[in-house]
Amino acid sequence: MSAPRLHALLCERAERAPDRPAYVRRGETTAYGELASRAARLAHALREAGLRRGDRVGLVLDARVEYLIAHYGVLMAGGAVVPLSPDTRPRVLRHALSHSAARAVVIGAGELRHLAAVTAELPALGLAVVVDARAGPALGPSVRAVRFEELVAAGSELFDAGAAGEDLASVTYTSGTTGPPKGVMLAHRNLVANVRSIVDYLELGPEDRVAMVLPYHYVYGSSVLHTHLAAGGAVVDAGTVAFPAAVLDSIEAHRCTGLSGVPSTFARLARVEDLGAWDLSSLRYVTQAGAAMTRALTETLRRMLPTARIFVMYGQTEAAARLSYLPPEALDEKLGSVGIAIPGVELSIVDAAGEPVPPGTVGEIVARGDNVMLGYLGDPDATAKALRGGVLHTGDLGTMDEDGYLFVVGRESEMIKSGGHRIGPHEIEEVIAAVPGVAECAVAGVPDDLLGQAVAAFVVLEEGARVDVRAIKKACFEELPRHKMPARVAFVPALPRSDRGKLLRKDLAASFAKEGGRA
Numbered sequence: 001m002s003a004p005r006l007h008a009l010l011c012e013r014a015e016r017a018p019d020r021p022a023y024v025r026r027g028e029t030t031a032y033g034e035l036a037s038r039a040a041r042l043a044h045a046l047r048e049a050g051l052r053r054g055d056r057v058g059l060v061l062d063a064r065v066e067y068l069i070a071h072y073g074v075l076m077a078g079g080a081v082v083p084l085s086p087d088t089r090p091r092v093l094r095h096a097l098s099h100s101a102a103r104a105v106v107i108g109a110g111e112l113r114h115l116a117a118v119t120a121e122l123p124a125l126g127l128a129v130v131v132d133a134r135a136g137p138a139l140g141p142s143v144r145a146v147r148f149e150e151l152v153a154a155g156s157e158l159f160d161a162g163a164a165g166e167d168l169a170s171v172t173y174t175s176g177t178t179g180p181p182k183g184v185m186l187a188h189r190n191l192v193a194n195v196r197s198i199v200d201y202l203e204l205g206p207e208d209r210v211a212m213v214l215p216y217h218y219v220y221g222s223s224v225l226h227t228h229l230a231a232g233g234a235v236v237d238a239g240t241v242a243f244p245a246a247v248l249d250s251i252e253a254h255r256c257t258g259l260s261g262v263p264s265t266f267a268r269l270a271r272v273e274d275l276g277a278w279d280l281s282s283l284r285y286v287t288q289a290g291a292a293m294t295r296a297l298t299e300t301l302r303r304m305l306p307t308a309r310i311f312v313m314y315g316q317t318e319a320a321a322r323l324s325y326l327p328p329e330a331l332d333e334k335l336g337s338v339g340i341a342i343p344g345v346e347l348s349i350v351d352a353a354g355e356p357v358p359p360g361t362v363g364e365i366v367a368r369g370d371n372v373m374l375g376y377l378g379d380p381d382a383t384a385k386a387l388r389g390g391v392l393h394t395g396d397l398g399t400m401d402e403d404g405y406l407f408v409v410g411r412e413s414e415m416i417k418s419g420g421h422r423i424g425p426h427e428i429e430e431v432i433a434a435v436p437g438v439a440e441c442a443v444a445g446v447p448d449d450l451l452g453q454a455v456a457a458f459v460v461l462e463e464g465a466r467v468d469v470r471a472i473k474k475a476c477f478e479e480l481p482r483h484k485m486p487a488r489v490a491f492v493p494a495l496p497r498s499d500r501g502k503l504l505r506k507d508l509a510a511s512f513a514k515e516g517g518r519a
Helices: 005-017 033-048 065-076 090-099 110-117 148-153 190-202 219-230 242-255 263-270 297-304 380-386 427-432 469-479 503-513
Strands: 021-025 028-031 056-060 081-083 104-108 127-131 144-147 170-175 183-187 210-211 234-237 258-261 284-288 308-314 322-324 345-351 362-368 392-400 404-413 415-419 422-423 438-448 451-463 490-491
Touching: 005 065, 005 190, 005 219, 021 033, 021 308, 028 033, 028 438, 033 065, 033 127, 033 148, 033 219, 056 065, 056 090, 056 380, 065 081, 065 104, 065 148, 065 219, 090 110, 104 110, 110 127, 127 148, 170 190, 170 219, 183 190, 190 219, 190 322, 210 219, 210 242, 219 234, 219 258, 219 404, 234 242, 258 263, 263 284, 263 297, 263 438, 297 308, 297 427, 308 392, 322 345, 345 392, 380 392, 404 427, 415 438, 415 451, 427 438, 427 451, 427 469, 438 503, 451 503, 469 490
Parallel strands: 021 234, 056 081, 056 104, 081 170, 104 127, 127 144, 210 234, 210 258, 258 284, 284 308, 451 490
Antiparallel strands: 021 028, 170 183, 308 322, 345 362, 362 392, 392 404, 415 422, 438 451
């Protein structure tokens, strides 16, 4: 049986329960029937405007129901979505829309100035659908601008333009460590496989309501949206953890059953002094991905949310985006692990020649499954390297124990090469994060005349905490071999992160070098 299309999962739920709440934001609720209908009207309008099967459509919108309408509407029209951060700049827009040869873009009125600055360099772009525009803005002779609200207000509906499971559904740009971002091509088959697997192991159902705090364009955020809508649950936009009280208010008011975040999400919530003032007992599950979470933060999260089952997860954009999860009942025995392969995925550890290594041996994590990407758009060399041997080579280093549980050591590009040693940052971060008063920590390699690179620790303290360099080094001396000891410890107000919450480890090393620092 061929894989269904991603938008078909939404349509099935809309047919079964059209009046059930699908999306809640700022007191306004959108039901499944309304969400599917508005997406179908947009799909019809896009086809009428010339969009054809396989055409790419940029999506530059903040967190709002129009994001979901546009996302599913593009898929219903047979197109593929190119999700981009609403906090964008002309250079980023130009690269993504040009590289993907986007024929259209759905964009917020506030971001139009950035688009206007680059339309002359986007020969494929012919249509801009603008949300919240008071009038049809002018974007030059080659781009027709129309108001989003007019397209979805009335007219015919198109729920499916005939896309197949193998057809392209999205091009998601990675925040690659070298060179320009790569466009990860995900087919409907890839996304549906991942959605079904996650719904399975999280046991999601119509009664679930997730507190959404992740960026929608981020592949983790997109996964949270699609899984909960496929399960018939509700997505409650809870704002951003920059305002943790508002997030906690949303969880309490809507009796949210789920919360998904990256480590910094939970680190910020952990800093709320009067956390007990909120009733968070409705939380049934918490999922964490996007980066490694330290044992100390995991333990803090368990104390914060004693009623919730905690799922530590691991994945990549290239895997649509989940690869493994740690069952909550294994959290005590396997603390520090990212778990076992999700249903439908095979994981293994291989050496440089691609051969499996024994349990406990460090090697590259590789994956096989229907969720693995088609490849990188317009980059056959990078595709061949990532998908060689018929499996996804993640570029991450890890070990697997005798029971099949995966432990991530770090990315190959993050390894610190110091005096003949190859040092992964995560083990050192675990030790420092366990020091009382430490909120977060990141470790990176910095230039050293003798060793080539030396270990530097960048530490964020809890508010009011008094921790000095001696306390950090003492903890490391007691837990780590000498070659892994930090040569430099810097206390910083915050760790640099992307808009997706990903730690920008190279920015730490770069800032150190900019200051002329030596370890």
